[in-house]
Amino acid sequence: MSGLGYTAPAALAVFAVCALEFGILRTGLFRRPAYWISMVIVIGFQILVDGWLTKLTAPIVIYDDRQTIGVRFPFDIPLEDFLFGFALVTAVLLLWERRRHRPEVSEQ
Amino acid sequence: MDRWQYLIVLGACLFITAPLELLGSGVYRQPGRVAAAIWPVAAVYLIWDAIAVAAHVWSFNPRYILGALAPGDLPVEEVLFFVVIPLCALLTYSAVDSMLSVLRRRFAEVKRQ
Numbered sequence: 001m002s003g004l005g006y007t008a009p010a011a012l013a014v015f016a017v018c019a020l021e022f023g024i025l026r027t028g029l030f031r032r033p034a035y036w037i038s039m040v041i042v043i044g045f046q047i048l049v050d051g052w053l054t055k056l057t058a059p060i061v062i063y064d065d066r067q068t069i070g071v072r073f074p075f076d077i078p079l080e081d082f083l084f085g086f087a088l089v090t091a092v093l094l095l096w097e098r099r100r101h102r103p104e105v106s107e108q
Numbered sequence: 109m110d111r112w113q114y115l116i117v118l119g120a121c122l123f124i125t126a127p128l129e130l131l132g133s134g135v136y137r138q139p140g141r142v143a144a145a146i147w148p149v150a151a152v153y154l155i156w157d158a159i160a161v162a163a164h165v166w167s168f169n170p171r172y173i174l175g176a177l178a179p180g181d182l183p184v185e186e187v188l189f190f191v192v193i194p195l196c197a198l199l200t201y202s203a204v205d206s207m208l209s210v211l212r213r214r215f216a217e218v219k220r221q
Contacts, residue, residue, distance in 0.1 A: 005165040009156060034205040041200050045121075052117055060114050060172040067165045085193075088153060092194040093201055095145040 005067035010080040013087035020094060027097035035093065039086070046085050051075030113172040114185040118192045128199040132206025135198045142198065150190035157182055157190075 021029060029035050053060045056076045063078055071079040129136050136142070158180030160166055173183040 005163055006160070009160075013156075032205070034201060034208050037208075038197070038201040038204045041204070042197055045196070049117060049121060053114075058169075058172075060117075060169050061166055062169055063166045064164055088149065088190075088193065089197040091149040091152075092145050092197055095148065096141065096198055096201070099141045099144060 006080045007069050010083035014083050017087045017090045029097050050077045050081050118188055121192050121196050125196045125199040128203040131203040135202050146194045153190050
């Protein structure tokens, strides 16, 4: 495999998650302030945890730099990891929302 | 001790987020809903992960993992990652959501007075 073997699927994952929401599930997750506040918190902690996993001085996960665009910030985190994490967390929250019990019918 | 690093990181994530369970309707108290939210996503990510490892897109440093491998040549820690991180995200979202609901109710009460 040559080049962008991480970048391409990571971008595809973000696209797929958005397509899942807007095309199929329509949970309204992206309109909920709780989602965006949570994502800010999640990304904050991702930087700590992912930074520990990917730091080049003692990496737990080792990336082939030919498979990424090469941007590693902060703490040597590949930019692609943020797409990977965004899609992972958002997909789980979408499936969680789908099962929301709605005692009060919320604004659609 | 170094070989426990990845597992310890995951344990720390669960430990730090555990108190969030007490806010709102919880996550661990809804095991069926948790399973339904996590397993399909984890399955897709594990397939992606196994392909990436087979294609040498990324690999795991043997210094920091216990060495037990799951199907797809993935370290067991990596498999647990796809359960632990979603749990942390659900706990965060559930806690934020319930805190916002409380705030909204308070504001509504203040307005009515």
